Amino acid sequence: MDEIDRNIINSLQDGFPLTPTPFADAAKALGIEEDDLIRRLQALRADNVLTRFGPLYNAEAMGGGLTLAAMAVPEDRFEKVAEIVNTFPEVAHNYAREHALNMWFVVATERPEEVAEVLEAISAGTGLEVYDMPKQEEFSLSLRFEA
Amino acid sequence: MMDEIDRQIVLATQEGLPLMSHPYAQIGQRIGISEAEVITRMTRMQDGGIIRRIGAVPNHYALGYRFNGMTVWNVPDEKASALGRVVGALGFVSHCYLRPRHLPDWPYNLFAMVHGRDRETALRHAGAIAELLGSDCLGHEVLFSSRLLKKTGLRIAG
Numbered sequence: 013m014d015e016i017d018r019n020i021i022n023s024l025q026d027g028f029p030l031t032p033t034p035f036a037d038a039a040k041a042l043g044i045e046e047d048d049l050i051r052r053l054q055a056l057r058a059d060n061v062l063t064r065f066g067p068l069y070n071a072e073a074m075g076g077g078l079t080l081a082a083m084a085v086p087e088d089r090f091e092k093v094a095e096i097v098n099t100f101p102e103v104a105h106n107y108a109r110e111h112a113l114n115m116w117f118v119v120a121t122e123r124p125e126e127v128a129e130v131l132e133a134i135s136a137g138t139g140l141e142v143y144d145m146p147k148q149e150e151f152s153l154s155l156r157f158e159a
Numbered sequence: 160m161m162d163e164i165d166r167q168i169v170l171a172t173q174e175g176l177p178l179m180s181h182p183y184a185q186i187g188q189r190i191g192i193s194e195a196e197v198i199t200r201m202t203r204m205q206d207g208g209i210i211r212r213i214g215a216v217p218n219h220y221a222l223g224y225r226f227n228g229m230t231v232w233n234v235p236d237e238k239a240s241a242l243g244r245v246v247g248a249l250g251f252v253s254h255c256y257l258r259p260r261h262l263p264d265w266p267y268n269l270f271a272m273v274h275g276r277d278r279e280t281a282l283r284h285a286g287a288i289a290e291l292l293g294s295d296c297l298g299h300e301v302l303f304s305s306r307l308l309k310k311t312g313l314r315i316a317g
Contacts, residue, residue: 020215021215021217021222024214024215025212025214025215025216025217026212026214027212027213027214028176028212028213028214030183030198030201030202030205030213031198032181032183032184032194032198033180033181034182034183035178035179035180035182036180046180050178050179050180053178053215054178056215057175057178059221060218060221061217061218061221061222062215062216062217062218063216063217063218063310063311064174064175064216065175065176065178065214065215065216066172066173066174066175066176066213066214066216067172067173067176067201067204067205067210067212067213068210068211068212068213068214068216069169069173069209069210069211070208070209070210070211073207073208073209074161074169074209075160075161080258080270082265094308094309097308097309098308098309103309104309104310104311105307105308105309105310105311106307106308106309106310107227107304107306107307107308108304108305108306108307108308109229109302109303109304109305110302110303110304110305111300111302112264113264113265113302115308116229116302116304117308117309143261143264143265144259145258145259145261145265146258146259147256147257147258148256148257148258148259149239149240149243149256149257150254150255150256151243151244151246151247151248151255151256157217157219157222157224157274158222159217159222
């Protein structure tokens with residue numbers, strides 16, 4: 013990753029043009045060629061420096077459901093349980109954390125009532141209690157990371 | 160509200176934009192509408208908050224932010240909203256939420272994510288929150304992530 017890559021990551025976290033040739037327009041602002049920008053984004057994706065490049069959808073604004081859930085998973089079953097949880101397409105991300113509650117995942121569904129169904133299915137599939145922690149209030153959401 | 164065509168756009172873009180010269184034309188071709196309509200509809204979804212933003216979603220581990228600490232706090236319910244606003248306004252807090260307790264196992268109701276390239280930085284941020292909360296902090300923990308098990312982002316089924 014060089015200075016240009018860092019520039020790309022930092023500036024393209026703030027938005028991307030909705031124009032017919034957005035890469036050309038974004039490249040111009042970065043002072044590089046369109047081809048170069050596309051090639052670099054492909055490489056950053058391939059190396060998983062970027063997990064995605066595109067729109068970030070808001071589940072609740074789409075009328076869907078969203079929650080954070082946690083489980084206390086016995087260490088010797090951790091990989092197997094992670095596999096089961098990750099199989100659900102509604103699980104948007106999943107983190108191992110250092111705590112008695114050692115698995116934390118976000119569930120996003122198309123309809124709000126599906127959240128409970130997914131959590132029940134995960135509980136049934138793993139035999140573990142699932143702690144449902146939906147947000148009650150949100151104060152800040154700045155998802156920016158300086159490269 | 161979203162209609163079926165918006166939904167098709169979500170399905171076609173939720174894993175990412177095609178990395179090519181005319182990405183919106185390509186999406187339109189896939190779902191049978193014009194480039195202009197894709198752009199109009201995505202602009203509307205962005206203005207309406209359905210699209211939070213368009214752009215790069217970095218893997219913060221790959222950028223060296225290996226220490227992401229979920230700091231969790233037990234604060235008095237009647238003060239929780241006001242305290243959440245104060246904590247959420249801190250520059251180093253990326254997300255801040257109120258969530259339900261699960262007593263007796265889980266007494267925490269305020270969540271604030273902090274990030275650092277080393278553990279000390281993340282812990283220093285947690286210390287700053289503790290100081291700010293003062294006697295309203297009835298207990299807290301910092302849960303460091305040890306591994307990213309999955310990160311695909313939001314998906315709706317096709």
